[in-house]
Structure formats: structure tokens, C-alpha cells
Amino acid sequence: MLSFTRWKATLILMTAFAVMLLATPNLMPQSWVDKLPRALRTHMTLGLDLQGGVDLRLQVDSDEVRRTLLEHLRDDVRRVLRDARLQVQNIGFQGNAVVVRLREGQNGDLALTELRKIPQAIGGAFSTTGQFDSEVSRSGDVFTVAATDAGIRDKISRAVTQSIEVVRRRIDQLGTTEPVIQRQGLDRILLQVPGEKDPRRLKDILGQTAKLEFRLVDQSMTPEQAISGRPPADSAILYEEVKEGNRVVQQIPYVIQRRVIVSGEELIDAQAAFNAQQAEWVVSFRFNASGGRKFAQTTTENVNRPFAIVLDNKVISAPLIREPILGGSGQISGRFTAESSANLALLLRAGALPAPLTVVEERTVGASLGQDSITSGTRAAIIGSIFVLVYIFATYGLFGLFANIAVIVNVVMMFGLLSLIGATLTLPGIAGIVLTVGMAVDSNVLIFERIREESRAGRSVIASIDGGFTKAMGTIMDANVTQLLTSIILFFLGTGPVKGFALTLGLGIITTMFTAITFTRYLVVLWLRWFKPARVPM
Structure with missing residues (x-):
């Protein structure tokens, strides 16, 4: 157990150093992080309870x-x-x-x-x-x-499942990192977006179904005739809203055929753009092959007829088809601003919701509350860790110092692994880190007590240390593997805070096994080689 070849020692030190290096971007200013190679831009994201954000409960209609x-x-x-x-x-x-x-x-x-x-x-x-x-x-x-x-x-359940995926795509389009999106009950969705500063825009983005349809305008009667009488069976009266700011000042009626020529499901891209000729914001779109063919056929057969662009049963615009549009792409115009065109493009890229979503509960966690959580959690973790480290040093002396060094390396390595996978750190995650410190110390306590027993039995220093590591290894492996299985079960069956706790605990167990089995042992071996002690110093 005390034999280390040069390549083994090098591998242990390089592994520890490389994993610890992954945690350093969390301590750097963002301007420094941006200059690092992309592979080294590893960092953890603070959860809703640490940096604030928006917590919504959404209900599918x-x-x-x-x-x-x-x-x-x-x-x-x-x-x-x-x-x-x-x-x-x-x-x-x-x-x-x-x-x-x-x-x-x-x-x-x-x-x-x-x-x-x-x-x-x-x-x-x-x-x-x-x-x-x-x-x-x-x-x-x-x-x-x-x-x-x-x-x-069953249909409602499937609509919720589809809505979760659409919500996830929309949140990803906003550039928000690590949102929490979970199902609650039959028809509700929990959404937590850490760091979100504009809950109004978030609700606007999520509140639109974004069901885009291209339909022909029915010219068999005027909108006035349809309103005063009855529209044709295969048509419906839809309105275009003219707004000033957020206020609707006019509604323009259209008689629109019910048959959908091309739907938003056949879009493959949508981007906001500024049309310099018309001096207005538009949304450029592009269809897939099937949608492009149908769009080209319809525009070829209906030149000089109005073609309505309908979003959530509201007419955005109904321009005349001046000429066939054969490229499978086009533009949507309709009194857009820069923000509204960008939002519409985002919605179209993310896809349509199967049914409208309603915000039934909203909570906003302020940054000050998040900072209080960080301060309190960090203070508790530091105080608890200091007490543990001081106790171990006081109890085991020089070997306690080795254990403390290994525990510090263990914690930094755990932060490195969390940064590597881009994990979200929450208050339960901090609790998992503190528990990991205790588990790492526990592994060293098992080893050191075994060494004491061997030394009291009259064995030599090398025999005592070798016996201590050898005999404690089985217990350490059993305890840590059991804990690892527990954390895996918690991670896959738990939700929200439980997942964060299970993730940090599981990674902490992995780093604890590495430091206890290899790193602490290597420090003890170096001490033996350099000082050749005559007795065990504890």
C-alpha cells in the first residue's frame, strides 16, 4: 500500500491539479474568463436561492x-x-x-x-x-x-409534456442558464429562472401560444357583410390589432379561410431584421422542404390575392401576393418594434405550445435575499469546516495536518467537477459540500485509528501505517459506495433542491475516495521517505 512508482505519483498529482484548476474561473473577473480558451471557461451557476430570479407556476389550459x-x-x-x-x-x-x-x-x-x-x-x-x-x-x-x-x-398529460419542451426551448433562446422546469400534478409546470431580471418579458414570452399559420383571405364577401350576417362555413372572422404602445386602438376585421396552407411547424428558422427600404422591423423566416413547396405552390396559384399571416388566431398582416415566392423564405411585417420582432422570432424558433399557459403563481426572489443566503450559507460552511479541521489537527497532530490538506484538496476538486459540468449551486448544494467535508474527515479518521491500533500492537512505523491503510480500505469503500448509491437514487428520484444536494454529495463522495485512497496516502509516503521517523507521531 505504501509503494508509489514515479508514474503513479505523477498521475495522482496531475489529476488533482487539473481538476482543481477547473474551479479557478469561479474566482476570476468575467473579463479574465472571457479571455480563457473555451475549454477552460468552466464555472458554476448560482441557483435561484442564491442569486435571485423568477419562480413561476404555469397551468396548461x-x-x-x-x-x-x-x-x-x-x-x-x-x-x-x-x-x-x-x-x-x-x-x-x-x-x-x-x-x-x-x-x-x-x-x-x-x-x-x-x-x-x-x-x-x-x-x-x-x-x-x-x-x-x-x-x-x-x-x-x-x-x-x-x-x-x-x-x-391522457391528452392533457401529453400537452403538458410537450409544453415543457417548448418552454425549455424558449428559455434557452433567452440565454438563461440552468433553469428548473418540472411537472407538477396533471396540468401544471414549475419554472424557476435564476438571474432573470425582467419577469414581465418572461411571462410575455411564455404566455403566447405562438401558433403561426398562413391562410388565404376569403374574398367571397366583405368583412362587414360577414359581421352583419354569417361568414362562409369554411371561413372565420379574425382581427388585426393596431396598437399604440401596449394599448389596442383599432381592430381591423378579415374573413379568413379555415384551411391552413402552411403552419409554423414547418419553419426551420426565424430571425428579426430591419428592412431599410420600408424603415420597419420585420421577421424573416425560412421553411423546410415540404413547407417551401406548399408556400411556392400557393403563392404561384394566387397572385394578386391577399395572403393572411395568422398568429394565435390574430392577423399579423394580410399582404397581396405580388409574385410567386419560390425560395421557401419570406418576411413577416406588421408594425413591429425591435423588441417585439425579436420576441416573435424567438417564439417561432422555439415552436408553438399545444395549449395556452396561464401564470397561476409568481414569486420574485430579489438579489438582496440571494446575497443573504450566500453570506449565511458560506459563513456556516466556513465555521463548520474550521471546527472540523481544528479538531482533526488537535487529535492526530501531523497526520491531522495531512488529513486537512487532503480535505482542502477534496473540496476544491469538488468545485472543479461542479464547474466542469456547469452545475447550479444552491443552498442544499452547500449543505452537501459541508457533509462531504465530514465524510472526507471520517475516511481519514478510520485510517488513522487503524494506524494507532497497529502501533500500539508493537508494529514498526512502516508496518503500522501500511496496516492502517490496508485494513481501513474495505470499510471506507463499503461506506462510500453505499453513500454513492444513495445519492444516485436521490438524484434520479428527487426534484429541485434534493437533486442539488444529491449532485454535490455524489461528486463529493468520488473526490473523497480519491483523496483518502491516494492523495493522503501519498502525503504520508513522502513524509516517510524524507524524515524516516522512528515512531508514529500521534
Whole structure:
């Protein structure tokens, strides 16, 4: 156990030095860090409880999810009946069901058979296979196709999962590091953004569904005629809002066809730009191959017709198609400012939410509170560590000094690993660091007590030290591996603060095993080689 070849000693020292070096950018001014090579710009991010920020609880609009589900179900009912050449008198909603009435003389048995062929929604959003008789019911020429409660819950759950990914992309586009985004219950999302200084902009970015659609304007009647009467069945009245600041001063009506020519899902890029010719801010966009083909075909077939750009059921603009647009790209204009164009481009790049999000709870942690947390946590960690180091030195003398050096190296290495992975340091993380100091000391205590026992048994200095390290190693490995497994379980099953505690604890266990098994032993070996003591100094 006390044999160290030159290459082993070099490897131990280089490993310790390299990992400790990763922690140094945390102590440097940002201007110095920016001059370092990219691989060395390692740093930790302070969590919400240390640097302040925004804490939001978001709720997915479950009513909108249900409405969308029923609309898709209605479209499926129309499609299968049309394909079967069955004529519909009327179709509408009743609760969580689609109710359709056939015209007189239509084949009701055929209609029932075709409706039962509608594919089931993912997770059983509705069942029309005959497995549940209540899902498709018939009363004469009236048919009812219902969505099950379990299916609606599944659809809401999937909408939340998709919303989490969209929220994550939007936050990443803002340049915020290490946000906490977690699911809560059936339809809620927890969002914590450390360091965010503008909660209003954050809520604006998250509050927009950003469902972009390109549709043709219906010119079969004027907006005034549609408002006073009824718009065509395949069209709807949508409005363009004219704003002065944040206030809407005018709403311009349009009759817009319901059929979506190209949707925002086929966008691959969107950027804010300034159009010098028109002296206005615009959003430049680019479609994928499929969207580009549909966009080119539509603009070729509808020259001199208005083409509406619709965002969240509001018309942004409805320009005339002057000529075919064949490049798969274009611009969106609509009285944008620099900020609003940048925000819209961000939303389009991140993708649309499946349903609107509502902020149901908001908390803002100020920087002063974060600084108080840093000060209190740091003071507690330093005081606790000093007491431990002083006790070890007083108890074990020179060997206690070796242990203290190893503990300091251990903590710095742990900061280096946290910086390497870009971890977020929170108050529970600081608690994990303090616990790591205790565990590192515990490993050395086991070794030193074994050395004492061997020395009291009359063994020589080298035999006592070798026996102490050899016999304590099994206990140290068992204890640390058990703790490591516990921290891994905490990390994968825990949330928020528990994850931060588990991460620092797990990394601390790894560095503790390194310092206890190799670094402390190497310091003792150097002392033996240089001083050749006649007795164990403790």
C-alpha cells in the first residue's frame, strides 16, 4: 500500500491539479474568463436561492386541450362520412361528444360501421371500436361519438409534456442558464429562472401560444357583410390589432379561410431584421422542404390575392401576393418594434405550445435575499469546516495536518467537477459540500485509528501505517459506495433542491475516495521517505 512508482505519483498529482484548476474561473473577473480558451471557461451557476430570479407556476389550459381534441374528432367524423358518400345534415358538440345528424334516406348502418373505424387517439382519447358501447351511440339518424375521461386526461398529460419542451426551448433562446422546469400534478409546470431580471418579458414570452399559420383571405364577401350576417362555413372572422404602445386602438376585421396552407411547424428558422427600404422591423423566416413547396405552390396559384399571416388566431398582416415566392423564405411585417420582432422570432424558433399557459403563481426572489443566503450559507460552511479541521489537527497532530490538506484538496476538486459540468449551486448544494467535508474527515479518521491500533500492537512505523491503510480500505469503500448509491437514487428520484444536494454529495463522495485512497496516502509516503521517523507521531 505504501509503494508509489514515479508514474503513479505523477498521475495522482496531475489529476488533482487539473481538476482543481477547473474551479479557478469561479474566482476570476468575467473579463479574465472571457479571455480563457473555451475549454477552460468552466464555472458554476448560482441557483435561484442564491442569486435571485423568477419562480413561476404555469397551468396548461385543459379546456383548450379538450376543445382541440373534440375539433379533431369532429374533423374525423366528417372525413369518414364524406368518404362513405353519406350526407350530413348538421354536426356539433354536446359535452365531450360530437353529435352528427344524417340527412333522410342515408344508410345509418353504414354510417355506424364507418364511425367505428375512426382510429383511436393516442392513449385511448376516444374509442369507437365497439369495445365500449357508450362511445358510439345511435338514435335513428343521430350518432354520438364521445371522448372518454381517461382519454382527455391522457391528452392533457401529453400537452403538458410537450409544453415543457417548448418552454425549455424558449428559455434557452433567452440565454438563461440552468433553469428548473418540472411537472407538477396533471396540468401544471414549475419554472424557476435564476438571474432573470425582467419577469414581465418572461411571462410575455411564455404566455403566447405562438401558433403561426398562413391562410388565404376569403374574398367571397366583405368583412362587414360577414359581421352583419354569417361568414362562409369554411371561413372565420379574425382581427388585426393596431396598437399604440401596449394599448389596442383599432381592430381591423378579415374573413379568413379555415384551411391552413402552411403552419409554423414547418419553419426551420426565424430571425428579426430591419428592412431599410420600408424603415420597419420585420421577421424573416425560412421553411423546410415540404413547407417551401406548399408556400411556392400557393403563392404561384394566387397572385394578386391577399395572403393572411395568422398568429394565435390574430392577423399579423394580410399582404397581396405580388409574385410567386419560390425560395421557401419570406418576411413577416406588421408594425413591429425591435423588441417585439425579436420576441416573435424567438417564439417561432422555439415552436408553438399545444395549449395556452396561464401564470397561476409568481414569486420574485430579489438579489438582496440571494446575497443573504450566500453570506449565511458560506459563513456556516466556513465555521463548520474550521471546527472540523481544528479538531482533526488537535487529535492526530501531523497526520491531522495531512488529513486537512487532503480535505482542502477534496473540496476544491469538488468545485472543479461542479464547474466542469456547469452545475447550479444552491443552498442544499452547500449543505452537501459541508457533509462531504465530514465524510472526507471520517475516511481519514478510520485510517488513522487503524494506524494507532497497529502501533500500539508493537508494529514498526512502516508496518503500522501500511496496516492502517490496508485494513481501513474495505470499510471506507463499503461506506462510500453505499453513500454513492444513495445519492444516485436521490438524484434520479428527487426534484429541485434534493437533486442539488444529491449532485454535490455524489461528486463529493468520488473526490473523497480519491483523496483518502491516494492523495493522503501519498502525503504520508513522502513524509516517510524524507524524515524516516522512528515512531508514529500521534
